[in-house]
Structure formats: structure tokens, C-alpha cells
Amino acid sequence: MEDHEKALLEKLKAISQSDAQDSRALKSFLITMDDIIGIHSIRVSGYACMSGRELGLSEEDLAALRTSALLHDIGKILIPPVILNKADGLSQAEMSTIRRHPVTGVKILRDIDRYKTFADTVHHHHEFFNGRGYPCGLSGSDIPLLSRIIAAADSYEAMTSERPYRKGFSHREAITRLKMGRSTQFDPEIIDSFICALKKFSGEDFWGTGINLEL
Ligand SMILES: [Fe+2]
Known part of the structure; x- marks a missing residue:
């Protein structure tokens, strides 16, 4: 492990020991x-919990969902921003660096007592329901439930957010795309519940984030 990875691990360990229930640290x-x-990650965690609540998850599972969603991209913290923020034209090598982040996340989390139970969820958040995702090519219910919930929330957040190199889709367009991915990329039941949950927030400032869903 390199020095900056060790430093990251130490910081996260310290946070895991001191963090309050609301994960503020x-x-x-x-x-x-x-x-x-x-x-x-904060927005994905919010969307994932909204979806999980709609699916009727227990408070214990919701708490695990909240933290694993916050940590889902922790492996990206070790990827140089110049690669992460590249608009297009990623080389094969850069693409594989980015696609390694779920595995890097597992390596980081499994050394932290409080977070190691979330490693499996983080590992599989880019699997596709049809088995064409990564890193393991798991399909259907072989993909952990919390990973399937995060996958939908992750895509929705990524589609609707502005990035330095691109504009975001409207919420309506993002929902159309989520629906297009039912049964291929996403678990259809989770997409249906997520859309249902999102509609409940239609026209509101979503949890004070400044996101007006306008469905
Ligand atoms: Fe990711």
C-alpha cells in the first residue's frame, strides 16, 4: 500500500471510531x-434511503444502506482527478483504472472494523441486473440487495448532476432512462419503488439540497 493510501486509511479509521450516528464526520x-x-455520495445515500424506505427495509438495513451508499465510491478517492474528470476520450488504461474503484473500495473498507461489513455492498454497486456489469458479472438476486438499490440511486444522481465537463439531464429524462434500464442494468422492482418514492417529493426542495424534482 502506498503512503497516501495509508494516510487515507488512517483518517477513515479515526472517523469510523468517532463518527456520530448521523455520519456527519x-x-x-x-x-x-x-x-x-x-x-x-451524500446525494446517492439520500436517494438510496428514500428508495429503501419505499421497499420496506428495516431500520437496521436502512442504516447499513445509508453508510454503504456514503462509502460506495471511496475507491475513487485514490484515482487522479485528471482521469476522473476527463470529459471523453478515456484510454483503455484509464478506463480500467476507473473500473477498479469498487475493488479498491473493498481493500480500504475491509481494514476498518466499523466499515468492513459494508465492503460487499460497495464491491457490487456496478453490477448489472443482466450480468453485464462489473467487477464480477453477478446477475439478478446474486447481486446484494443494497448494491442493487445503490446502483439505481447512483445512476439517477449521476444523470441529474452537472459536472464541470457536462450538463445534467432533467429529472424527467433521467427517469425515462432508468425505466429503459429496467431488467438490463437495474432490478425492475427497485426502479419501480424508486420512481414511486421520487414522485412523493415532486415539486419539493429535496431534503434542502436545492434539488427540485419537478416530476
Ligand atoms: Fe461507483
Whole structure:
């Protein structure tokens, strides 16, 4: 493990030991490390919990979902921003660097007592329901449930957010695309529940994030 990876691990370990129930320290750590990844992860966690609540998850599972969604892209923190923020034209090598982030995330989390139970969820958040995702090519219910919930929330957040190199889709367009991915990329039941949950927030400022869903 390289020095900056060790330093990251030490910081996360310290946070895991001191973090309050609401994960405030973890959230600010993520934003400090990289504001785009941090804000994305906080929003994904919010969307995933909204979806999980709609699916009737227990409070215990919701708590695990909240933290694993916050940590889902932790492996990206070790990828140089110049690769992460590249608009297009990623080389094969850069693409494989990015696609390694779920596995890197597992390596980081399995050494942290409080977070190691979330490693499996983080490992599989880019699997596709039809088995064409990565890193393991798992399909259907072989993909952990919390990973399937995060996958939908992750895509929705990524599609609707502005990036330095591109504009975001409207919420309506993002939902159309989620529906197009039912049964291929996403678990259809989860997409249906997520859309149902999103509609409940239609026209509201979503949890004070400044996101008006306008469905
Ligand atoms: Fe990811």
C-alpha cells in the first residue's frame, strides 16, 4: 500500500471510531477529499434511503444502506482527478483504472472494523441486473440487495448532476432512462419503488439540497 493510501486509511479509521450516528464526520471527510465525489455520495445515500424506505427495509438495513451508499465510491478517492474528470476520450488504461474503484473500495473498507461489513455492498454497486456489469458479472438476486438499490440511486444522481465537463439531464429524462434500464442494468422492482418514492417529493426542495424534482 502506498503512503497516501495509508494516510487515507488512517483518517477513515479515526472517523469510523468517532463518527456520530448521523455520519456527519464521514460526510465532511468525503467532501474534503473530493467535493464532487463527496456531494455525489451524500446525494446517492439520500436517494438510496428514500428508495429503501419505499421497499420496506428495516431500520437496521436502512442504516447499513445509508453508510454503504456514503462509502460506495471511496475507491475513487485514490484515482487522479485528471482521469476522473476527463470529459471523453478515456484510454483503455484509464478506463480500467476507473473500473477498479469498487475493488479498491473493498481493500480500504475491509481494514476498518466499523466499515468492513459494508465492503460487499460497495464491491457490487456496478453490477448489472443482466450480468453485464462489473467487477464480477453477478446477475439478478446474486447481486446484494443494497448494491442493487445503490446502483439505481447512483445512476439517477449521476444523470441529474452537472459536472464541470457536462450538463445534467432533467429529472424527467433521467427517469425515462432508468425505466429503459429496467431488467438490463437495474432490478425492475427497485426502479419501480424508486420512481414511486421520487414522485412523493415532486415539486419539493429535496431534503434542502436545492434539488427540485419537478416530476
Ligand atoms: Fe461507483
